[in-house]
Amino acid sequence: MAWATTTEIRLISGLTTSHISDANVTSLITLADREVASKVFEYHYDEPLEGAIDGSNTLFQTRYKPIGDKNQSSSVTAADATVYGITLDSQGFENSTSLTIGSINARDGIITMSSAPASTYIDLKVDYVTIDANIVREDVYLAS
DSSP, X not given: OOSSOHHHHHHHHOOOTTTSOHHHHHHHHHHHHHHHHHHHXXXXXXXXXXXXXXXXXXXXXXXXXXXXXXXXXXXXXXXXXXXXXXXXXXXXXXXXXXXXXXXXXXXXXXXXXSSOOOTTOSEEEEEEEEEOTTSOHHHHHHHO
16 A cells, blocks of 8 residues: 555645556556665564463563654554464474454553463564654655
């Protein structure tokens, strides 16, 4: 998903379909989104989540916040992070199982799981992005 639409780009730029095709505008949006994301996102992989893994707790917190709009949908949702429950195999290697996120409070870095992770997990890890709080999100959407 992109931070801008072909219609928005045409309104801002004044370019019509006689100047550039919709397909080419879409390609440019994809390139711009990738470039903007590389400048404003910090990627966090396999970060341990804070919170009790006790079979009843569903609230966990990231180390960094705010959580960013990784999929560029114009809002932060469960699709913008991935949580893994970690167990150890007989050799001591980590095995990860993707778990279902119910919702995200982006500002506070709080992830609510759709159900409480089992107490058999030794850890919960998360993949997500953050965006500098000083960046005006609306400007990011216009820049892409």
